[in-house]
Every structure is written in structure tokens, then in C-alpha cells.
Amino acid sequence: MKKPSKKPFLQPQTKRKLIILAIISLLLASALELYTFGIASDFFIRWIRSFFVILVLISTTVLAIVPAINYAVDKAAGK
Incomplete structure (x- = not known):
């Protein structure tokens, strides 16, 4: 009996x-926090916050918005 293969x-x-x-x-x-505030007592918290904000913004743009625009333009152009 075969186990079903898991899809990643x-x-x-x-x-x-x-x-x-x-x-x-x-x-x-890192560059933003160090340039703006230097190393202060709450560096780590601000660094983690800015990391997640930047990650969400860039990931949303690269993985969702740009492919959606490409798909819409291709559909409109009849490709």
C-alpha cells in the first residue's frame, strides 16, 4: 500500500x-536603522519591526502585484 506523496x-x-x-x-x-538611529537600547525591536514591514512590502509587490499586472495586461492584449 502506497502512501500518498506530500505536495510541498x-x-x-x-x-x-x-x-x-x-x-x-x-x-x-539594518541600513535604515543604523543610519537613522544608530545602536540604541531598543535597536533590536525597531530592527525586527522594520525587517517585517520591508519584507511584507517587497514580497507583496514582487510575488503578488507584479504578476497580477502582467496577467491582466496579457489578457487585455489577447496573449
Whole structure:
């Protein structure tokens, strides 16, 4: 009796994109926080907050908005 094969939650290509976006977000958050505030007592909390905000904004743009616009334009152009 065969066990049903599990489908991965994320495709490898999507996982790779998310890892790259997380690294970019981490670098941007670090640069932003260090440039703006320097190292203060609440650096870590602000750094985590800005990381997640930047990650959500970039991921939404790259993984949802841009493909949706491309799909809509392709449909409108008849491709």
C-alpha cells in the first residue's frame, strides 16, 4: 500500500525568491536603522519591526502585484 506523496507547501522557485527577499529586507532594515538611529537600547525591536514591514512590502509587490499586472495586461492584449 502506497502512501500518498506530500505536495510541498512552497515550490522550490518560490522558496528561493522568499529567501532572497528576506536577505534583501534584512540588509535594508539594518541600513535604515543604523543610519537613522544608530545602536540604541531598543535597536533590536525597531530592527525586527522594520525587517517585517520591508519584507511584507517587497514580497507583496514582487510575488503578488507584479504578476497580477502582467496577467491582466496579457489578457487585455489577447496573449
